[in-house]
Amino acid sequence: MAQTYLIVGAGNMGGALLSGWLKSSLVNARNLAIIDPNPGIEAVYAIERGAKHLADFDGIPRNTKTILLAVKPQMFPQMRRQLAEALGEDVLIISIMAGISTQALKDAFPGADIVRAMPNTPAAIGKGVTAFTADPALKSEKVEAIKTLLGATGKVIRIETDEQINAVTAVSGSGPAYIFNLCEALAKAAQSIGLPPDVAAQLARETIIGASALLEASDQSPTELREAVTSPGGTTQAALDVLMADDGQGQLMRRAVVAALARAREFSE
Numbered sequence: 060m061a062q063t064y065l066i067v068g069a070g071n072m073g074g075a076l077l078s079g080w081l082k083s084s085l086v087n088a089r090n091l092a093i094i095d096p097n098p099g100i101e102a103v104y105a106i107e108r109g110a111k112h113l114a115d116f117d118g119i120p121r122n123t124k125t126i127l128l129a130v131k132p133q134m135f136p137q138m139r140r141q142l143a144e145a146l147g148e149d150v151l152i153i154s155i156m157a158g159i160s161t162q163a164l165k166d167a168f169p170g171a172d173i174v175r176a177m178p179n180t181p182a183a184i185g186k187g188v189t190a191f192t193a194d195p196a197l198k199s200e201k202v203e204a205i206k207t208l209l210g211a212t213g214k215v216i217r218i219e220t221d222e223q224i225n226a227v228t229a230v231s232g233s234g235p236a237y238i239f240n241l242c243e244a245l246a247k248a249a250q251s252i253g254l255p256p257d258v259a260a261q262l263a264r265e266t267i268i269g270a271s272a273l274l275e276a277s278d279q280s281p282t283e284l285r286e287a288v289t290s291p292g293g294t295t296q297a298a299l300d301v302l303m304a305d306d307g308q309g310q311l312m313r314r315a316v317v318a319a320l321a322r323a324r325e326f327s328e
């Protein structure tokens with residue numbers, strides 16, 4: 060009999076992952092169970108196609124073997140005991156909750172295989188990147204199965220330590236927001252030098268889309284691609300002198316990821 064895959068928290072990220080599983084036919088909707096008082100659009104789609112929408116942990120099917128934890132980290136302390144009591148043996152817990160450490164998950168689910176993973180929102184269109192960490196002693200077949208599940212939404216990278224997942228959270232987990240904010244900032248700057256708001260927004264958006272697509276399609280490094288835009292003594296160089304100054308974008312980005320890392324660590328306390 061096929062196992063049941065349980066999603067606890069089917070909002071933005073839980074929904075993106077379950078959608079990837081369905082689209083790649085890794086999981087059939089009838090083998091999914093969802094616990095979420097307010098499921099997102101992807102989960103509603105799955106429920107319409109046969110996924111079980113459970114009101115509480117008591118209804119968890121006995122053959123549930125894989126559990127994706129995708130609630131906000133602040134929710135975890137209040138649900139962990141009840142969830143652990145409702146699960147059977149030999150389960151795999153995949154947590155994508157920011158900052159909840161592998162040790163905290165091991166304490167909550169003794170005996171379970173624990174995977175801590177960090178996806179990002181481009182997962183919703185199969186363009187995500189997910190880093191994960193798992194017990195080094197985990198059998199290679201299980202690791203491959205985990206990579207396949209996480210890889211349904213994009214690239215997968217295995218990393219060594221739990222603390223590195225907090226760093227991943229600060230870089231690629233939160234990273235899409237940094238790029239969207241760059242888009243906002245470029246549009247505002249465009250307006251400030253005289254462009255109409257709709258033109259400014261369109262130029263900023265298409266520049267980021269085009270540059271990202273070029274980065275994906277090209278064999279060149281970001282440095283080489285930047286240099287290809289930059290004529291010596293030209294306009295780009297004038298802008299980069301500001302952005303690449305000691306107190307420029309590099310320093311700002313460092314401060315941003317350090318702040319995100321500190322916040323992830325607070326969830327672990």
Ligand SMILES: NC(=O)c1ccc[n+]([C@@H]2O[C@H](COP(=O)([O-])OP(=O)(O)OC[C@H]3O[C@@H](n4cnc5c(N)ncnc54)[C@H](OP(=O)(O)O)[C@@H]3O)[C@@H](O)[C@H]2O)c1
Nearest residue numbers: 068069070071072094095097129130131132155156157178
């Ligand atoms: N968004 C990202 O970019 C991202 C990236 C990587 C990892 N993560 C992690 O993914 C997790 C979910 O983030 P998200 O952005 O997907 O949040 P989200 O969209 O708010 O999804 C969380 C879902 O959990 C539901 N929920 C609340 N209480 C619940 C309960 N007791 N049992 C089951 N479900 C419950 C929420 O319902 P309500 O809306 O009614 O509260 C919501 O639908 C977080 O731990 C976050 O750290 C997020």
